[in-house]
């Protein structure tokens with residue numbers, strides 16, 4: 001069965017480090033036979049969840065660019081979350097999107113449950129702890145536990161300027177391998 005992989009890119013920099021690594025994941029996944037779609041979140045109108053809880057009885061009622069994203073999330077077998085670290089966690093663009101998954105509560109979260117997740121994180125500081133990337137990982141791990149889902153791989157690296165990712169063949173390779181894994185994991 002062809003796997004359907006959705007990539008959510010959380011950086012405003014379209015050719016930035018997390019985006020380049022996310023595209024390597026896409027290449028690996030496509031080479032392994034998956035169908036892949038990448039979404040550049042910064043280009044979308046995604047408003048914050050307003051906590052109205054009307055989704056409890058149905059669907060999210062906010063008419064914005066999350067509406068076409070909901071069926072894509074539901075259809076994905078695997079989701080890649082790619083983000084720069086901004087202020088010691090993942091970006092606001094990605095947080096806005098994930099907060100709106102609350103809109104699935106009326107269906108007991110089933111649209112975003114029982115999936116495989118991959119994670120790409122890039123940061124300017126030297127390691128997972130000083131950069132704050134560890135906070136993003138904790139959040140994704142907690143989220144996946146709640147959604148009865150699994151993180152199959154995390155690729156992270158200390159990169160700063162646009163163009164830095166291309167200078168790190170080991171990270172590009174890890175991202176490519178993560179794509180293959182997402183495409184093949186049952």
Ligand SMILES: Cc1cc2nc3c(=O)[nH]c(=O)nc-3n(C[C@H](O)[C@H](O)[C@H](O)COP(=O)(O)O)c2cc1C
Pocket residue numbers: 011012013015016017018019083084085086087088089122123124125126130131132159160161162
């Ligand atoms: C607003 C802002 C906040 C940042 N906060 C952090 C941070 O808390 N920790 C860190 O290590 N790097 C931080 N950085 C650096 C970025 O995480 C780093 O440049 C990253 O590689 C950018 O990824 P991108 O090219 O995909 O956008 C910050 C950069 C910006 C613009």
